[in-house]
Amino acid sequence: MTINYWGACVDPAGDDYTVAGEAMTCRLTRKVNSSSTFYLEVDNKDAAKIDTYTNGDKIDFHVGIEPLYQWGSLSALSFTTNDDISVNHHASLDFGSATDFTVAFRFKVAAFGSGTYELVSKSDGSAPDWRIRMDSDGALDAELDDGVNSVTVTSASGLDDNKWRTAIVTLDRDGNGQWYIGNVASGDATAISTVGDIDDGQKLYIGSLNHATNFATAKLDEICVWSEVISSDDRAAYESGSPDTTNLQAYWDFDEGYGSTATDEST
Numbered sequence: 001m002t003i004n005y006w007g008a009c010v011d012p013a014g015d016d017y018t019v020a021g022e023a024m025t026c027r028l029t030r031k032v033n034s035s036s037t038f039y040l041e042v043d044n045k046d047a048a049k050i051d052t053y054t055n056g057d058k059i060d061f062h063v064g065i066e067p068l069y070q071w072g073s074l075s076a077l078s079f080t081t082n083d084d085i086s087v088n089h090h091a092s093l094d095f096g097s098a099t100d101f102t103v104a105f106r107f108k109v110a111a112f113g114s115g116t117y118e119l120v121s122k123s124d125g126s127a128p129d130w131r132i133r134m135d136s137d138g139a140l141d142a143e144l145d146d147g148v149n150s151v152t153v154t155s156a157s158g159l160d161d162n163k164w165r166t167a168i169v170t171l172d173r174d175g176n177g178q179w180y181i182g183n184v185a186s187g188d189a190t191a192i193s194t195v196g197d198i199d200d201g202q203k204l205y206i207g208s209l210n211h212a213t214n215f216a217t218a219k220l221d222e223i224c225v226w227s228e229v230i231s232s233d234d235r236a237a238y239e240s241g242s243p244d245t246t247n248l249q250a251y252w253d254f255d256e257g258y259g260s261t262a263t264d265e266s267t
Contacts, residue, residue, distance in 0.1 A: 086206075099173060102226040105120065107220055109218045110160060128197060133214065149195050150195065153176075164219075168238065173193065177189070183239045222252075226246075228247040
């Protein structure tokens, strides 16, 4: 018998296994009966036994300390001082003066008091460019700047609470920009049609601004960029861990483990 458990988060202090996104806490125990047979018992939060497995049964637990598994993610990337990823310039991430686009990512950031954390930025530090960052009040900003006109779309503040969250910003170039946190609109819809050509020919950076400043101390995962304003169904699909691939221009899932390369999984 093979049993697979997905979406488990362990509390090391109590050996409690919590299924992310579900109202269930499981305790993993081992008992020995009179015939010295080993058992694994998985109990729910009310201590009612769900099932018992005897010695020789194969039970695969997918366990970790972060609740990423509700999204089907195996791991995230942790950024600290001077950590970042650079992505060579590619035309698929240039959105000109009229192309709509959407950026989505999962993040965990603790309060940092002052300054700015750059999360995803296609910029060398000067306009034209587009940038995704977090301010010291815990609000997310999406800034579009053509060198003359600049508009910033801002989410609600207080997102620097050291909890995993999903963020999506949709950018309708002849309409509004809007943030969604956990697939719920956050902050005001902001008109962005005054911004023209934002193409810059520069690299895209994850975790810094131009590998020079605004380094983020953060955990990031599942960064997606689409060349469209994704639909409410697509936002829900991303929230559930299944990003839609239509017009998907970049997708970094950070499931490579340790190393120096992050793979773009878009097709």
